[in-house]
Amino acid sequence: MDSSALLDPAVIQDPTPFFAQLRERHPVWRVPATTLLLVSTWDLVFDAVGRTADFSSNLRSLVHRGPDGAPALFDMTPLGSNIETLATADPPAHTTHRRAVFPSLVERRMQAVEGVARAVAADLIGRFPASGPVDAVGAFSDLLPMTVLVEVLGITGTATVSDLLAWAFDGTALLAGTNSLERMGELTERAAQAGRFLGECLATAPPDPEAGIVGATARAVADGELTPEEGVATLTILLGAGGESTTSLIGSSLRRLAEDPVLQDRLRRDPTLVPPFVEEVLRLETPFKGHFRHVRQDTTLGDTTVHEGDTLFLCWGSANRDGHRFDDPDALRLDRPNPREHLGFGRGVHHCVGAPLARMEARIAIEEILARTEGVVIDPTRPPHYVDSMFVRRLERLDLVAR
Numbered sequence: 001m002d003s004s005a006l007l008d009p010a011v012i013q014d015p016t017p018f019f020a021q022l023r024e025r026h027p028v029w030r031v032p033a034t035t036l037l038l039v040s041t042w043d044l045v046f047d048a049v050g051r052t053a054d055f056s057s058n059l060r061s062l063v064h065r066g067p068d069g070a071p072a073l074f075d076m077t078p079l080g081s082n083i084e085t086l087a088t089a090d091p092p093a094h095t096t097h098r099r100a101v102f103p104s105l106v107e108r109r110m111q112a113v114e115g116v117a118r119a120v121a122a123d124l125i126g127r128f129p130a131s132g133p134v135d136a137v138g139a140f141s142d143l144l145p146m147t148v149l150v151e152v153l154g155i156t157g158t159a160t161v162s163d164l165l166a167w168a169f170d171g172t173a174l175l176a177g178t179n180s181l182e183r184m185g186e187l188t189e190r191a192a193q194a195g196r197f198l199g200e201c202l203a204t205a206p207p208d209p210e211a212g213i214v215g216a217t218a219r220a221v222a223d224g225e226l227t228p229e230e231g232v233a234t235l236t237i238l239l240g241a242g243g244e245s246t247t248s249l250i251g252s253s254l255r256r257l258a259e260d261p262v263l264q265d266r267l268r269r270d271p272t273l274v275p276p277f278v279e280e281v282l283r284l285e286t287p288f289k290g291h292f293r294h295v296r297q298d299t300t301l302g303d304t305t306v307h308e309g310d311t312l313f314l315c316w317g318s319a320n321r322d323g324h325r326f327d328d329p330d331a332l333r334l335d336r337p338n339p340r341e342h343l344g345f346g347r348g349v350h351h352c353v354g355a356p357l358a359r360m361e362a363r364i365a366i367e368e369i370l371a372r373t374e375g376v377v378i379d380p381t382r383p384p385h386y387v388d389s390m391f392v393r394r395l396e397r398l399d400l401v402a403r
Contacts, residue, residue: 001025003032003070006390007178013386015289015393016330019318028304031071035310036063037301038290042322042343044302045314048293049348052091055293061311063177063390064184071177073311074184099225101213101234101353117148117361121368133379133399136254137247141395145246145361152357153238154205154212159197167194168243169387171236175292176389191236198235202228213238238354244392245345246358248287249278250365251395256281256332257366258378258400263332268370276334278362282344284332286317289393291346316343317393373402 001021005011011018022029022040029038039045048055059076066072121144128134146165155164170190173179179187201214202221209216217234220226226234256277257264267273295310306312320342321329345352352358369376378384379399387396 001029003034006031006038006071007065007069009388012178012388012390015317016321019315019321022315023318023322028301028306030304034071034073035307036061036071036073036313037304037306037310038313038315039301040315040318041302042319042325045316045319045343046347048301048312048314049346051299052348054296054299055312056296057291058294059292060294060309061292062175062184063313064179064181065177074181101216101220101238113148113151113357114360114364116151117144117364118368120144120147121365122372125368125372128402131401133382133401136398136400137251137395138397141247141250141254141365141398144250144365145358146243148357148361149239149242149246152212152242153235154214155201156204156214157197157201163197164239165243167191167197168240170194171240172244172392173387173389175391176387177391178388194239195232195236198239199228199232202231202235241352242354242357244394245287245352245354246361248285248392248394249282249358249362251398252285252287252393253278253281253362253366254369254376254400255378255384255395255398256285257369258376258398260332261375261377264370264375267366271367271370273334274363274366274370275359276336276339277332277366278359279339279342279344280332280334280336281362283320283326283342284330285393286320286342286344287393288346289317289389289391290315316346319343376400376402 005018019040022038027039027041027044029040030036031038039048061073061076063071064074124140124143128139142165143161146161146168150161150164167190170187171194174184174187174191202218205211205214205218207215207219207222209219214235217226217231221228221231257267263277267277290313293312293314295306295308295312297308299306301312319325323329326336345355345358377400379401382397382399384395385397387394
């Protein structure tokens with residue numbers, strides 16, 4: 001298999017055939033001329049997640065597009081340990097970081113913002129044009145999660161929802177794998193702007209978890225559990241992951257609905273099917289296609305030898321379509337016996353802390369779309385298009401016609 005396949009525009013738009021080929025022929029595939037390996041089957045991804053002594057979450061390398069267009073790796077180690085926070089930290093540091101923010105993200109707190117989410121969703125849908133297409137990404141699936149996230153985080157200051165969205169997407173764009181080194185430099189500067197803003201929020205926030213995640217983080221800094229730098233890094237990660245994952249999930253859910261009028265009518269008749277529908281979208285259109293792991297020492301994964309310093313990319317999106325784990329893996333089925341038995345929010349110590357929030361927002365988004373429209377279809381003149389990334393599965397555009 002040629003290394004160019006990883007960043008092929010056709011694979012970016014639809015990775016399903018590529019993932020199937022990996023699972024069948026190269027379950028641990030070393031990208032030619034690199035130290036990057038893609039892990040694609042359920043069993044091997046699950047194995048790697050549990051072996052923290054062998055595979056670290058520390059982000060030591062980033063993929064970029066080399067001058068010849070092929071994937072290459074950028075060494076992150078000169079940045080030091082400041083980048084090892086929450087999603088990229090290992091226990092025991094990860095445990096401390098997670099404990100600092102988790103009380104503000106448990107399901108009890110999600111109930112407190114559910115009314116906010118529903119009101120925002122209803123307002124956004126009310127702005128759809130009475131006739132003609134609307135870009136449901138820009139008008140709905142982008143705005144709903146970030147508006148709610150501002151409430152959950154407890155962000156104050158002059159930054160708008162649009163500013164925060166741009167910062168969130170720039171952060172995950174750094175991991176897209178499709179950028180030139182010059183573009184990565186630009187994105188790094190944008191990330192620094194986000195860090196400065198969040199640093200100001202943290203410095204002026206009351207150290208009180210009841211004030212939101214910024215307040216919970218301020219308390220952890222005041223108590224010495226986090227350094228100020230770790231606090232800012234934690235908020236930066238939550239901004240990016242919280243905005244990215246839910247936006248991706250809602251957009252993919254809308255596309256699935258718009259492509260299947262029978263399914264759409266079924267959910268309208270029985271809204272109790274919305275939660276299993278959301279779980280199937282998480283499985284089939286996993287918001288983060290994968291996450292990186294750093295190989296600590298020479299070892300094996302399956303039948304493949306991996307070496308200290310190698311980088312693994314654990315392909316959640318591929319594992320979630322593994323026929324050895326799921327019956328009829330490419331079909332959206334609302335009757336799966338264990339609907340949450342997927343890797344849509346990762347697994348193990350790094351299972352997404354915001355999963356309850358994302359599930360709640362996606363459920364409300366679909367419930368409100370179904371309740372406030374008679375039907376939605378995709379504009380046939382403008383097919384859906386995904387962002388240029390090997391890392392995330394997020395729609396850049398989704399033109400719908402609602403009636």
